[in-house]
Amino acid sequence: MSRLFIPEYSITTKILGNISSLEYSKAVIENTAILPSWESKLIKESQIREIYSSLRGEGINLEVEQIKYSYENLAESRVAEVSNFKMAFDYISNNSRSTEVTEQNLCDLNRLFYPASNGAYRNTREPDFPEPDEILAKIVEIFDWLNGRDSYETHPIISASVLKLSLEAIKPFRNFNSATVNFIVILWLKIRNYSLKDCAYLSDYYRKTKQQFEYNVSSIIKEEDDMTGWLEYFSEGLSIEANNLKEKIKLLAKDTKIAKATGQVKLSDRQARIVEYLQDYGLIQNRDFGRIFPDKSEDSILRDLKTLTDLNIVQKVGKTKSSRYELIR
Template identity: 30%
Template sequence: MTLFIGTKNRKISMFQPNFKYTNKIVRLLARIQAAREVILISPLIPAWERELQREALIKQTHHTTSIEGNQLTLEEVSLLIEGKDIPAGEKDKNEVKNYVDVLEYIDSLEESTSITEKIFLEIHRLTVKDILPAASAGNYRKVRVVVGNPKTGKITYVPPEPEEVPLLTRSLLEWLNSAEALDLMPAIQAGIAHYEIARIHPFLDGNGRTARALSTLILTKRGFDTKKFFALEEYYNEDRQAYYSALADADAKGGELTGWLEYFLFGIAVETSRVENTVKKLSSDRSMKEKFGQIGLSNRQIKAVGYLKEKGRITNKEYQELCDVSQPTANRDLQDMVDKNVLQQKGKKSQQIIYVLNF
C-alpha cells in the first residue's frame, strides 16, 4: 500500500521496519525473559513492591527529562513528586510534573493492543503542557526543523518535511497495530517505535520524551509486565552519547535497525537484571514473611535489611551513614523496625545501640 501526501504528490510507503535477528538480539531477548520471570514470581511483600514502583517512577521522570537538559537532581525530582516546592526554574519543574502525568495517563489506559493517534497525541500534549504554546501541544509541527549541537552549531540530522509528518506517524501507528507487529516481542516493538518517532521528529519539542513514553506504553500494555519496577531511561542517561550515537548510526544506515535494537535490548536487559537482583535480595529469605506476615518497610529500612543480612548487625550511627539521614530519623526508623519485631536490640557499643535481625 502507498500513501500520498501534499501538493508535491510525494509517495510514502507503508512503514516496514528493517532489521534482522542476530545472535546478540536472541541472547538479549532470552536474558530479558529470564529476568522478567524472576521479577513476576518473586514473593515480595506488597509494601516493598510499592516502594520499588515509586523509585522507578522517580527515576523514569528524572532520567527522561535529564536527557533533554533538565537541571533537577534525582532528589529534587523526588521532592517535587511528593508535592513539595523546590527552588528551581518553572520549565524544569513543569517538565517533571508533566512526565508524571504522562506515566499516570499510560497507567490509566486499558490493557489493549490498539495504540491510536489520539493516545499518541495526548502523550505529547501532556509532555509539553505549559511549556509549548497550546496550539503546538499535541499537534504535529508545521515547520521545518533540524537537529544539531547547540554548542557547535553543527547540524547532525534533518527530519522529514512537515507535510510528511502526519502520514509518516500514522503509518507507524498502523504498523504497530498490525498482526505483523503484534507477532514480535513487545521489547522489539518498543525499540522500533522509539527509533521511528525520533526519526520523524513529529513535534516542535518533546520528541525524545514522547518516543520514550511510547516505548513505555508498548512495554506496559502489551504483556511486558515487570510490575513497573524498572526505568529504562536510567540506562540512556548514564551514557547519553551512546544513546544518541545508536540513534545516529541507524540514521546513517538508512533506518536499518539491527544495531539500534541491539543497543535498546541491551538497555532493557541491564535494567531488568538490576531489578531481578534487587528482588532476589529482598525475597531470598522467606522466613521473614512466614514469621511476620506482610510488613511495610520504607526503602531505607529495606536497604538496612540487606546490610544486616550481609553484616549481621547494625548500629544507629551506621544506619545514619548508610541511609544518609539525620540521627533522629535513623532512631525513628530503627525503633519502627523494633516495634514491628523485625529487629531487636543487642546492647550498646561506644554509646551506639546495636541491632540485629529478629528472624
C-alpha cells in the first residue's frame, strides 16, 4: 500500500447486486414491527452466535450452550471471554453516537477482548505482515481515510469492507486480532446506520468460508492491491446475513399480529423475560428464579407466572414445590 491510503477496487455487477439485495432486506427489517421481547431475543441469539464463531477463530472451542449460560449469567462461574465480548457489545452501543471511528476505539476494543494486552499493538514480527514499528503509521492512514470525505461519499458497505480487509492485512494485535477488527467494523456500520437492528455479524460467515477469506487477505498482503474480489466476498456475506434476518423478522411479524389480536402483547419486561427463558430452555421451576432474577422475590415471579397462566401463555405442571411452568404449545 502507498503512504497515502487510497483503496483500489472496481464496482462490479456482483457488488451492485449484493448491495441492492442488502438494501431491500434492510428496508424490510427496519420497517417491520415485531414484539420488543422477540427483537431482544434476536439480538441475543445473534450475539451468542458471533461469540461462538469468534472464539472458535481464536482456538477456544466452547459449546453454544456454555456460551449461552454464561451470557445470561445462569452459569455458576462465568466464562471470562464471554463476559469480555458482552462488554465489547456494550462498548459499541455506547460509542455509536459518534460520527467517527478512531484508532483509540480499535485499541479500546482489543483491551476489552484481551485485558493483558492493554490495547497495545504487537511488538513481535509476524511472517508476511508489516513490521511492528510500521503498524501505527499504517493504521493512522486507514482511519484518516475512513473518517474523510472519500469514505463518507462511498456506500457504507464498501467502506466497511475496505476497513476490514486493510486491518486484517496489518494484523495489529497478537491476540483477538480478528475479533477486534470485526467489532471496529460493527461500530462503523452502526454509526452509518447499517447495523440491521444489531443482528448482523459476519464471523460465522468467515468461519464457514475460511478458504475464501484467507485467499482474499493473502492477496492484499502479497501487494496485490486490487480489493474488488474481497468487496464481492464481503458484500455477499452481509447480503446473505441480511436476507436471513429479514426472513426471520417476517415470520415473527406474523406472530406479532396474532399476539396483538389476542392481547398477549401487553407483557411487562419481567414477564417477557420469563417467556424468552421458556422459549430457550423449555421449562422453569422455583429453584431457577434466583438465577434469572437475583434481585426479585419468589412471590413476585410467581405473580408474573400467574398472569402468564391467566393469559393462556404458560401452564403449570404439578402441584408441589417441584412443579414446573411450560409454554402452552
